[in-house]
Amino acid sequence: MDVKKYLERRRFQVDRALDRWIVGRDEFPPGLHKAMRYSVFAGGKRLRPILVLAAAEAVGGKAAEALPVACALELIHTYSLIHDDLPAMDDDDLRRGRPTSHKVFGEAAAILAGDALLTEAFQLMARPDLMKNVPVRRRLEAIHLVAMSAGSQGMVGGQVMDMACEGAEIKPDILEYIHTHKTGALIGAAAAAGGIIGGGSPREVRALEEYGRKMGLGFQIVDDLLDVEGEENKMGKTVGKDRAKGKATYPALFGIEDSHRKAEGLIREATARLDSFDRRANPLREIARYILQRKN
Amino acid sequence: MDVKKYLERRRFQVDRALDRWIVGRDEFPPGLHKAMRYSVFAGGKRLRPILVLAAAEAVGGKAAEALPVACALELIHTYSLIHDDLPAMDDDDLRRGRPTSHKVFGEAAAILAGDALLTEAFQLMARPDLMKNVPVRRRLEAIHLVAMSAGSQGMVGGQVMDMACEGAEIKPDILEYIHTHKTGALIGAAAAAGGIIGGGSPREVRALEEYGRKMGLGFQIVDDLLDVEGEENKMGKTVGKDRAKGKATYPALFGIEDSHRKAEGLIREATARLDSFDRRANPLREIARYILQRKN
Numbered sequence: 001m002d003v004k005k006y007l008e009r010r011r012f013q014v015d016r017a018l019d020r021w022i023v024g025r026d027e028f029p030p031g032l033h034k035a036m037r038y039s040v041f042a043g044g045k046r047l048r049p050i051l052v053l054a055a056a057e058a059v060g061g062k063a064a065e066a067l068p069v070a071c072a073l074e075l076i077h078t079y080s081l082i083h084d085d086l087p088a089m090d091d092d093d094l095r096r097g098r099p100t101s102h103k104v105f106g107e108a109a110a111i112l113a114g115d116a117l118l119t120e121a122f123q124l125m126a127r128p129d130l131m132k133n134v135p136v137r138r139r140l141e142a143i144h145l146v147a148m149s150a151g152s153q154g155m156v157g158g159q160v161m162d163m164a165c166e167g168a169e170i171k172p173d174i175l176e177y178i179h180t181h182k183t184g185a186l187i188g189a190a191a192a193a194g195g196i197i198g199g200g201s202p203r204e205v206r207a208l209e210e211y212g213r214k215m216g217l218g219f220q221i222v223d224d225l226l227d228v229e230g231e232e233n234k235m236g237k238t239v240g241k242d243r244a245k246g247k248a249t250y251p252a253l254f255g256i257e258d259s260h261r262k263a264e265g266l267i268r269e270a271t272a273r274l275d276s277f278d279r280r281a282n283p284l285r286e287i288a289r290y291i292l293q294r295k296n
Numbered sequence: 297m298d299v300k301k302y303l304e305r306r307r308f309q310v311d312r313a314l315d316r317w318i319v320g321r322d323e324f325p326p327g328l329h330k331a332m333r334y335s336v337f338a339g340g341k342r343l344r345p346i347l348v349l350a351a352a353e354a355v356g357g358k359a360a361e362a363l364p365v366a367c368a369l370e371l372i373h374t375y376s377l378i379h380d381d382l383p384a385m386d387d388d389d390l391r392r393g394r395p396t397s398h399k400v401f402g403e404a405a406a407i408l409a410g411d412a413l414l415t416e417a418f419q420l421m422a423r424p425d426l427m428k429n430v431p432v433r434r435r436l437e438a439i440h441l442v443a444m445s446a447g448s449q450g451m452v453g454g455q456v457m458d459m460a461c462e463g464a465e466i467k468p469d470i471l472e473y474i475h476t477h478k479t480g481a482l483i484g485a486a487a488a489a490g491g492i493i494g495g496g497s498p499r500e501v502r503a504l505e506e507y508g509r510k511m512g513l514g515f516q517i518v519d520d521l522l523d524v525e526g527e528e529n530k531m532g533k534t535v536g537k538d539r540a541k542g543k544a545t546y547p548a549l550f551g552i553e554d555s556h557r558k559a560e561g562l563i564r565e566a567t568a569r570l571d572s573f574d575r576r577a578n579p580l581r582e583i584a585r586y587i588l589q590r591k592n
């Protein structure tokens with residue numbers, strides 16, 4: 001299969017759904033919906049929603065039925081980026097080559113746009129007019145899993161530790177905690193939620209979550225490597241900014257070569273979790289390989 | 297009935313449930329959970345969760361079964377207070393007589409504690425080990441309603457307009473938009489969600505939502521009046537601060553007497569929505585009356 005074409009097709013599908021389901025930019029209050037859409041349509045890769053769709057298919061479900069959950073994951077990812085970029089947090093001016101939300105709309109609007117996106121994610125997963133063919137119990141289970149992974153013992157917990165450790169000596173296990181929680185948890189939730197909506201068995205859902213968590217950690221290490229090695233224009237953000245901020249990264253802690261090896265190992269482990277799945281899991285396998293080789 | 301005793305008993309029940317269901321203060325990362333609990337246990341009146349419980353009983357349901365949804369409403373209310381108090385928003389140092397979250401834990405931690413509380417609210421409503429006797433469809437419906445009311449076209453929308461209008465001339469219809477959304481929407485959602493979980497008919501749920509929205513607006517007007525008239529020690533925050541900040545309020549726009557009349561009218565309208573309910577709705581009726589007469 002051509003993974004690039006697959007990703008492109010899925011990204012298009014996700015973008016269209018997001019555009020349909022997120023409140024229009026002219027709805028009252030207009031400034032808020034404009035800010036929400038500014039960040040949602042900022043050219044993201046849509047990795048998390050694509051994983052939801054691919055995981056739903058991997059267990060024999062229909063991708064289209066998982067689309068609202070897919071979009072919800074992207075909304076949560078987007079809110080986390082807006083809040084991470086705030087002056088009180090990472091204080092970033094650029095994101096994907098464009099001014100960050102608070103630079104365009106002001107700090108208060110950025111905080112509130114993030115709050116609204118997080119809320120909208122749960123609203124979308126619970127909408128009575130969508131996912132009518134998905135058993136209600138599965139939907140509730142997906143909501144619970146996504147909330148767990150995004151909350152204080154998941155993504156937010158990772159961000160808290162990331163902030164707490166800025167500029168400090170950091171131990172490998174803390175760095176792993178940060179990455180597995182800040183990045184891995186939500187990516188794991190994406191794969192698992194797709195599996196739940198698609199009707200996977202508890203064992204399949206667990207395997208998908210582990211696949212996602214491993215890959216999420218690998219994805220983050222590749223991100224750290226790109227920050228050291230990448231070209232500024234490709235990343236759309238300032239290269240080397242992690243070090244400038246005193247952020248601990250895998251390359252800083254283990255060196256570039258060991259980090260490459262670690263990322264490769266994780267992607268191998270991630271795909272190994274799919275060994276009992278048939279060819280319908282091929283997109284998930286290909287995505288893992290692609291993640292490792294990406295250049296931006 | 298003795299409404300004060302009723303409120304006290306319910307508040308105790310809610311506090312105990314919150315303590316049981318929110319992540320412990322020593323769970324990793326400890327700073328985050330400490331900050332979350334600091335704001336949740338700051339001596340709130342627990343109006344929203346109590347309304348959930350009273351509404352569930354008003355339609356013949358069991359209060360205990362609605363307890364997770366009740367707590368979720370309080371978590372959402374708490375997150376909104378933390379974010380509203382931030383320097384980029386209302387920049388408040390005191391809340392209920394104690395230093396605000398960002399004053400104690402710093403701005404980043406306060407933003408993240410708010411994010412985590414909002415997420416935890418949805419996690420709680422979807423927990424598989426709770427509300428086992430409540431039909432799953434009702435739970436999903438409650439989640440959807442709560443998210444709608446808390447999001448960009450509900451509470452967050454109200455806060456956005458409140459920020460946008462600070463220091464500006466404000467028209468009565470915009471002031472009403474702010475109050476009905478910032479305060480009324482979540483209080484309406486509390487009453488309606490209780491009705492949904494308790495098994496109320498669509499008509500009953502609608503009546504409960506209108507009861508809550510009317511009462512929420514009345515509650516806000518009383519709040520504005522207390523800000524003008526109240527004694528500092530009772531409110532636990534600086535009296536007159538609305539005017540100092542150039543916030544539009546009912547008393548500022550319509551005068552104190554007309555505002556009192558408006559609040560009374562709203563509470564009357566709110567209880568009128570309960571006319572078709574039997575005596576099981578008495579707590580809701582008494583709470584409405586109590587709200588109007590409260591002195592802090």
